[in-house]
Amino acid sequence: MAVFEGKKHPDLAQTFNADVERVDWHDETLWWVRKKRDRAAYNILDWELLRNTASAIKDDVLSNLHSYLQHFEAKAIKNGITVHWASDAAEHNQIVHSILTESKISLINKSKSMLTEECHLNEFLKKNGVNVIDTDLGERIVQLAEEPPSHIVLPCIHKKKEEIGELFHEHLGTPKGESNPQALAAVARTHLREVFLTRNAVITGVNFAIAETGEFVVCTNEGNADMGAHLADVHIACMGIEKILPKRKHLAVVLRLLARSATGQPITTYSSHFAKPRGGQHMHIVLVDNGRTRQLSRPDFRNSLKCIRCGACMNTCPVYRRSGGHSYHNAIAGPIGSILAPNLDMKEYSDLPFASTLCGSCSNVCPVKIDIHTQLYKWRQVIVKEGYSTKGKSAGMNVMNFTLSSPNVYNMAGKAGRWFLKNVPFAVNNPLNPWSKQRDMPAPPEQSFKEWYKRNRGK
Amino acid sequence: MKVGLFVPCYVDQFYPNAAKASLELLEKLGVDVHYPLKQTCCGQPMANSGYEHLTKECNELFIDNFSGFDYIVSPSGSCTLHIKEHLHSDKNENSATGIRNIVYELTEFLTDVLKVDKLNSHFPHKVGLHQSCHGQRGLMLSQMTELNAPYFSKPEFLLKMVDGLELVDLDRQDECCGFGGTFCVAEEAVSVKMGQDRVQDHIRNGAEYITAGDMSCLMHMEGVLNRQKSGVKVLHIAEILNAG
Ligand code: SF4
Numbered sequence: 001m002a003v004f005e006g007k008k009h010p011d012l013a014q015t016f017n018a019d020v021e022r023v024d025w026h027d028e029t030l031w032w033v034r035k036k037r038d039r040a041a042y043n044i045l046d047w048e049l050l051r052n053t054a055s056a057i058k059d060d061v062l063s064n065l066h067s068y069l070q071h072f073e074a075k076a077i078k079n080g081i082t083v084h085w086a087s088d089a090a091e092h093n094q095i096v097h098s099i100l101t102e103s104k105i106s107l108i109n110k111s112k113s114m115l116t117e118e119c120h121l122n123e124f125l126k127k128n129g130v131n132v133i134d135t136d137l138g139e140r141i142v143q144l145a146e147e148p149p150s151h152i153v154l155p156c157i158h159k160k161k162e163e164i165g166e167l168f169h170e171h172l173g174t175p176k177g178e179s180n181p182q183a184l185a186a187v188a189r190t191h192l193r194e195v196f197l198t199r200n201a202v203i204t205g206v207n208f209a210i211a212e213t214g215e216f217v218v219c220t221n222e223g224n225a226d227m228g229a230h231l232a233d234v235h236i237a238c239m240g241i242e243k244i245l246p247k248r249k250h251l252a253v254v255l256r257l258l259a260r261s262a263t264g265q266p267i268t269t270y271s272s273h274f275a276k277p278r279g280g281q282h283m284h285i286v287l288v289d290n291g292r293t294r295q296l297s298r299p300d301f302r303n304s305l306k307c308i309r310c311g312a313c314m315n316t317c318p319v320y321r322r323s324g325g326h327s328y329h330n331a332i333a334g335p336i337g338s339i340l341a342p343n344l345d346m347k348e349y350s351d352l353p354f355a356s357t358l359c360g361s362c363s364n365v366c367p368v369k370i371d372i373h374t375q376l377y378k379w380r381q382v383i384v385k386e387g388y389s390t391k392g393k394s395a396g397m398n399v400m401n402f403t404l405s406s407p408n409v410y411n412m413a414g415k416a417g418r419w420f421l422k423n424v425p426f427a428v429n430n431p432l433n434p435w436s437k438q439r440d441m442p443a444p445p446e447q448s449f450k451e452w453y454k455r456n457r458g459k
Numbered sequence: 460m461k462v463g464l465f466v467p468c469y470v471d472q473f474y475p476n477a478a479k480a481s482l483e484l485l486e487k488l489g490v491d492v493h494y495p496l497k498q499t500c501c502g503q504p505m506a507n508s509g510y511e512h513l514t515k516e517c518n519e520l521f522i523d524n525f526s527g528f529d530y531i532v533s534p535s536g537s538c539t540l541h542i543k544e545h546l547h548s549d550k551n552e553n554s555a556t557g558i559r560n561i562v563y564e565l566t567e568f569l570t571d572v573l574k575v576d577k578l579n580s581h582f583p584h585k586v587g588l589h590q591s592c593h594g595q596r597g598l599m600l601s602q603m604t605e606l607n608a609p610y611f612s613k614p615e616f617l618l619k620m621v622d623g624l625e626l627v628d629l630d631r632q633d634e635c636c637g638f639g640g641t642f643c644v645a646e647e648a649v650s651v652k653m654g655q656d657r658v659q660d661h662i663r664n665g666a667e668y669i670t671a672g673d674m675s676c677l678m679h680m681e682g683v684l685n686r687q688k689s690g691v692k693v694l695h696i697a698e699i700l701n702a703g
Binding site for chain 1: 466468470471472473474475476478479482494496497498499500502504505506507508509510511512513514516517520592593596597603604605606607608631633634635637638639640641642643644645646647648649650651652653654655656678679681682683685686
């Protein structure tokens, strides 16, 4: 994305960390959401069983994706929905644009859809003369700021209320200095009502699509998808092909998990089922691949497609909380973004699998049990093998390996600590070593354990 | 019972006291401990950086050093986990599998194999326990707050046997300290912030010492503490269990 000027995660995260107050507040806010999620999870006796069940449902979906998709398509067509297939982001954007052109519509509203972010639909439509207004409040805020969302569930979590007040003052005419969330929300409501009443087409995302019935489910807390869809003559729903569920009854599992994992709520305020167009309305579904079948063909990474986009892995991630969503320079940030993005562009996103300590908290909160941190480790191996690591890093690793794989070289590398200070990347004893910027180096001891052992227990 | 002591490279080089305490503690408990002199490293620093393919020689060396023991014990959750998950051999996969099955982190060896129920140690201080992620989430030495499952903690179980020791409660029981191997320099800003936040939690709750089963986390937190000129110290859990 152009806004990031080719910068990588460490630099972008460093910039975010320049404002300590913001980092602390970002960390604490998301930790609070994580704790709400914990309380919701602890309150369900069978929580872990529920996760296992959801994981199994999604495994089945991935193994039988083509037949579920065909089922879904047949049912949806029968229901009067027009179904489109897009192999990549460009085709998806073209399809949406051509539907709008045919309907002679150039003003539309859109509820939250990470897929359209992934495809950069807004930018494409804008270039082609279509005006889009995002109706999810958080998304509207980042849209006014001309920024991408920084979180898949909480798009403007990186913004303080004063900054939002400033944006509203500039764009929606609120009094200068007004930052009371309630006052701002009231103004936003009036503004969005106007949007709903005057715009004839809506784009929504899809949380789940049911093969058995040909219907799709959209979950929101603000009801904005419904407000947008109920008044629109044209409804375009955009979904990744992995969003399929075999049967309606499977919603009983995933809907229980989604909102609890996301925010700690028992369920989203609105879980709206769209099965067929109203009389006179045109309803379209665009089924998008955009790299998903490629990911499906990678045995180590395919189950990343089980994701239901709850955001729990971001809220729990100690790195995400302290680096902000934009530091991942991808539509989907955080741990899940870091295992999805390299599939889209390995070079561009070669930094992301390394933006983790592999602490494993993400895999533990994931409601569909994706082994996120294991995949981060595996992506690192792939990225190095494919040649996307730097020469300097490879040279360092070879030196380290040379010493470590030979006891003689290791033992002769010198007195305690000396070898270490020369060869281990985080310990290299020079003033440029980032270790020493904000941390002291450990003092080398008189003798290593090995030297002590030889002297005291020598056999 | 013949036990091979595996001392990670950075513990050997920088924190010999943690290794000495592990050795002495096991000896006190009547274990026949051997330290193979040709050991170097488990290969994790390379593997976690994406260079697992370079670790073949380290693996063979590890197998040479640690064949013929009933158990292999290491005062590091992280290195133990690496061996358990990634030790393989082109020459002798059977030996590698055997080793993967008998390698234990120190505290789990004490609780699960030796079934220790009392220690003659004395450490009259307020101590904060840092749950190292690889030990906790990887080896499951303690229950993880993300899961809806009964609480337990092997290192805490042992620390509670230490006379005079007072464990402090933390605001965030099992948050990562931000060390992460090469992460600590590649992602300096976030790593340091994580370290600062972690030590602050211990300080805020009155800890005089921060302990853990992994010296790498402690090295990182010690670096932060010393830069802040804090009086709070770090000690490997073996040094506390062996104290007094
Ligand atoms: S990977 Fe799991 S935790 Fe993360 S957003 Fe997807 S479903 Fe939620």
